[in-house]
Amino acid sequence: MIQFINDMNGSTLLMTMKDGLEEKLMQLVVSRTSTAAREEWLKSQQESEAPLFNYRYSHVSQVVAVAKDLAKAAGADMDIITTAAWLHDLAKPGMGDVPGHGETSAKDAREILLKEGIDPEIVERVCDTIRKHVGLTLDSPLEPMEAQILWEADKLVKLGVTAFVHMMVYMQQAKPGFSLSSLADELRDYLSLAGRIAASMNTKRAQELARIRLDAMKSTSDLLDSEIMLGKQER
Ligand SMILES: [Fe+2]
Structure with missing residues (x-):
């Protein structure tokens, strides 16, 4: 040359x-x-007692914040939703999926909440909400509204810039040596699933947030693709 x-x-x-x-x-x-x-x-x-990044805590705390926002907008039971949001992934402390984690998390939550002296009827409503939060898409809305809202909050955190940051952290742990190009590929490949997740939202506020987050994710993907165009050889 x-x-x-x-x-x-x-x-x-x-x-x-x-x-x-x-x-x-x-x-x-x-x-x-x-x-x-x-x-x-x-x-x-x-040199640090703290993990480099606590993915699960980051995910759960974001789900709590989003769930409170959705509950307020829909007039749902804030106590049920806040409690279920904090405990929904008890059986899934790390990054990887755990089969049946909805059921197991509900079981763990029941034990914890009954020990805290919470009314058993409330405990059952929380457990029902947790049990139903699984799956990445829905064919029809969940009942009661609290279950739909936790499901939506959990999935909204899988969209947008937050999800992109979480994807980067996931790749650091699961795919050591990953490159900017492979991160861009991963993000691009995820967009069609992200679209199906967004289409499963049912409450008005969740639909609005899903649209904003999906747009942000698409823009991030396009920008990343255009910025690394000159660095294709990067390892
Ligand atoms: Fe979750």
């Missing part, structure tokens, strides 16, 4: 890029930086 470059006096020089040299330079940068990158991550985790 032949490239023209400017020397210090501004005159044009002719430089020949040997075949395969760019690939070699890229490999050199990868090998010179990988160990440092790995050591930096390990060191920061070893």
Whole structure:
């Protein structure tokens, strides 16, 4: 490959890029930086009691915030929703899915709430809400309204910029060595599922938030694709 470059006096020089040299330079940068990158991550985790990022806490606390907003807008039972939102993923403390986590989380929640002296009837309503929050799409709205709202809040957190940040954290943990290009691929591939999640919203406020978050996610994907266009060789 032949490239023209400017020397210090501004005159044009002719430089020949040997075949395969760019690939070699890229490999050199990868090998010179990988160990440092790995050591930096390990060191920061070893020096801190706090996890580098607590994905599940971040997810649950966002679900609580969104669920309160939806409950207020729909006039649903705030106590049932707030309690169910905090406890809905008890059986799923990490990032990975746990089969049957709706049922198991409801069972754990029942034990905790009864020990707290909460009225058993209220406890059952909370457990019912938790049990029904699973699945990424819905064919028809859940009953009662509190169950639909927790489901919506849980899924709204899987949309938008929040979901993009969570996706990045997930890739750090599940796919070490991931690149900006593979993150862009992951985000682009997720958009059709994100559209189906957004289409399952039923309350007015959730539909409004889903539309905003889906648009943000599509824009983020488009921007990322356009920004890394020149860096396709990145590893
Ligand atoms: Fe959740």
